[in-house]
Amino acid sequence: MGKNRTDEESPVQGIGKTLKAVRNERDFSLDQVSEITGVSKTMLGQIERGESVPSISTLWKVAKGLQLSLSTLLNNPEPEYKAVDILKDIQPVYDEEDRMVLYNIFPFDPLSGFEYFYILLQPGTVHASEPHRNAAQEYVVVTSGTLTLKLEDQEFILKAPAKINFHANIHHTYKNETGEPVVFQDIMKY
Structure with a gap:
């Protein structure tokens, strides 16, 4: 899936430096x-040292523990007024099995108070997310496929186009229980 860039600094080195x-x-x-x-x-x-490619779960643990936004760790600011092909121009972060792919579309900006992710879940993927203490709200928009979202003890089936928002300080799980990929946008409001 091409996890390394040939630019002067790879995302892995950037995460390590940050x-x-x-x-x-x-x-x-x-x-x-x-x-x-x-x-x-x-x-x-x-x-x-840039010797290991951290998984999404590892990055979330580090961000949560240090009370940082995930964007701060990814540190991928784009110049203003530049059209970007998300799938070609932004380096994704993968889960341990390359089944969940996260693109940091709009990194955290203290002035806007949010960060925006484009996320792809392959069929059969389950991703449990710990509560985000430093985020107030999470906004999810499913743009392709059917996402099952578990919020504590409630479960929601979101068939594209669909949306939901919730307090981000609770346990939540994203699941793709279908045979087709699911694409959703995730906005974290701080």
């Missing part, structure tokens, strides 16, 4: 970051 800069700015050791994120010290070190 993680190290935040850790140093807060005067945290790798042990301290490991404790607050639940990600091993070894993995954090590999991410910082």
Whole structure:
């Protein structure tokens, strides 16, 4: 799926530099970051050195533990007024099995207070998301396929075109229980 760019700096190196800069700015050791994120010290070190491609789940754990937006870790600002082909021009982040693909379309901007993701779920994919303490609302718009969304103990079937929003500080799970890919947009409002 082409996880490496040939640009001067790959997204993996960018994530590592950002993680190290935040850790140093807060005067945290790798042990301290490991404790607050639940990600091993070894993995954090590999991410910082650009030696490991972190999964979406790992990035969310780091962002949650450090109380950062996911966009801050991905740090992919685009120049203004530039048309972008999402699937060709933006480097995605994959889950452990390459079954969930996340594109950081509009990285977090403190002035707008949101970040925007384009997400593809392959058939049979289940992605459990921990509560986001630093996000107030999550807005989901299904644009292709049928997404099953579990919010705590409630389950919603969203057949495109469909939308839902919810408080992001609860456990939620995205599922594709169909034989076709699901595409949805996810906006995190802080």
